[in-house]
Amino acid sequence: MKLMVSVKRVVDYNVRIQVKPDGSGVVTDGVKMSMNPFDEIAMEEALRIKEAGNAEEIIAVTIGEQKAQEQLRTALAMGADRAIHVEVDEDIQPLTAARVLKALADKEQPGMVLLGKQAIDDDQGQTGQMLAALWDRPQATFASKVDLDGQKAKVTREVDAGLETIEVDLPAVVTTDLRLNEPRYVKLPDIMKAKKKPIDTTSLADLGVEAAPGLKVTNTAPPPERQGGKKVESVDELVSELKNRGLI
Amino acid sequence: MSNTSGASKLPFDLTPSEEQQMMRESMQRFAAAELLPAARDADAESKIPDGLLDAAHELGITLLAVPEQYGGAGTERSPIANSLIAEDLGQGDMALALAILSPLGVLNTILDQGSEAQREHYLPRFADEKFLPAATAVMESTALFDPSNLQTTAKADGDGWVLNGEKRMVPLSSHRPLLLVLAKVEGEDSPAAFIVEGDNPGVNFEAEPLMGLRGMEPGQVTLKDCRVEGSARLGGDDGFDARRFLNLSKLGLGATACGVAAGLLEHAIEYTNERVAFGEPISHRQSVAFMVANIGIELEGMRLMVQRAASRAEQGLDFEREATLAARFCGDHGMEIGTNAVQLLGGHGFTQEYLEEMCYRHLRAVGILEGCFSI
Incomplete structure (x- = not known):
């Protein structure tokens, strides 16, 4: 079985985000970029499935600018066998990403597509679900445990009420949650080996995919600065302060 | 690498x-x-x-x-x-x-x-x-380290060597590491190096409490009639270039010191922006801001000097001068960064609640230690 893992290049989670003065987005020039942490968890899960003897090949996919190949190299250094770079200069929407992954799934015929439940840049959390619909295959989202059993997968999901375990027929789409696993450290010799692994570059046109129109970011703004708290001496003072402010 | x-x-x-x-x-x-x-x-x-x-x-x-x-x-x-x-x-x-x-x-x-x-x-x-576990055993009990006048001796004995002496501040001591021992061979000006197995009966390890770097499990190594094969002499008949080895070690130590300094700088920026005194973050005070800026400038200098020497070593060029200057610079400014980082935190810097006091003790070693980790 082949596994396909999609990885997105995002601003590193340690970076303090700054909004561009014109509100057109966030500053990415000179900012550290990394693989979306949820995608890293998806990659790690794929590696564990392969190491357990349940898959033969892992294909890492990214959709984005030329530099997104850095994240593919990281995926290859983690242990992916080969990579596909769908080169796109503009920001893409979840539906476009889902269409691209559907086209690649048709071509590669993976037994499972794994991806993060959301990317930490725009937090849309839609691509996996849209892919499952377009591909007409089952989906197991927010996975915190994945067990393979022949042509089925048992997936434990983190839902509001607790944990839910579902069974899906393969091929299926699995989106990964934070507690599924802890991604490995990339080993230094594997970084050198990753240099020799192939990255195929393709485009939306090559895949016959049309970019989805629809969403347009009209403004990006930082959250309002929080005002400092105020200490009061007694409960009475607290009540009267809240009343004065019209909060109770 | x-x-x-x-x-x-x-x-x-x-x-x-x-x-x-x-x-x-x-x-x-x-x-x-x-x-x-x-x-x-x-x-x-x-x-x-x-x-x-x-x-x-x-x-x-x-x-x-x-x-x-x-x-x-x-x-x-x-x-x-x-x-x-x-x-x-x-x-x-x-x-x-x-x-x-x-x-x-x-x-x-x-x-x-x-x-x-x-x-x-x-x-x-x-x-x-x-x-x-493997470690270089270089330093000795003398006040000043002088590679040309080592107290540890190696005497030819049949087809092997017999080593005697004491080595100090050897990392990984409780793991009985494989040792690379620097010793003086009578009649030779430059020190020789011998590879000694940690389980050699002539080697004794003893933990050695130090001011800093305690986490590397430093120890004192005693070599008593420690016999090794003739093949244990590093470089064989071609000899051993101790200066090259020591210069590469200086860079290893300097580079790790840059890391400590980088961590201190990061925390100094965070702390001085958050710590409020007289109604505003202390970083708004010039005396504080200048001190933080100086840590940044000194760190960059340390890094550049280490990297320049490393670059020359990598290109096969002579790098002794660059390594010596880098070591001196890292030793002096590492200490300065350590003490200023403690100072910036005021009383907090002196407590064990923060890592500054420990980093300061670590950085104190940079101008003192020899031969810890040869890059």
């Missing part, structure tokens, strides 16, 4: 290559997640946490340094890549970083100056699945 020179063809460019950048990220991550949280306890107990050395070994630091023909995965040694790795691990904790990198110093020296037979004999052991 393999040759992964910078992106540019210019002789001195600090832009890391894509591979170097990936290595750094992996090391930084490991340091932040595994070394930093363990540093305080390691210092208090003078003990490396269980499993840490094996976990670090899995990163493949030594495996990559061992060439393929000896069972490793590496190509060419790269002092630049090694110094970057040392800085990143040092930012987690200098003592634990030196413990982790200690075998690399021995490995690199065997690779650099060992005979072919010695490489074939020893290098595959560093490429093994398990961490191989």
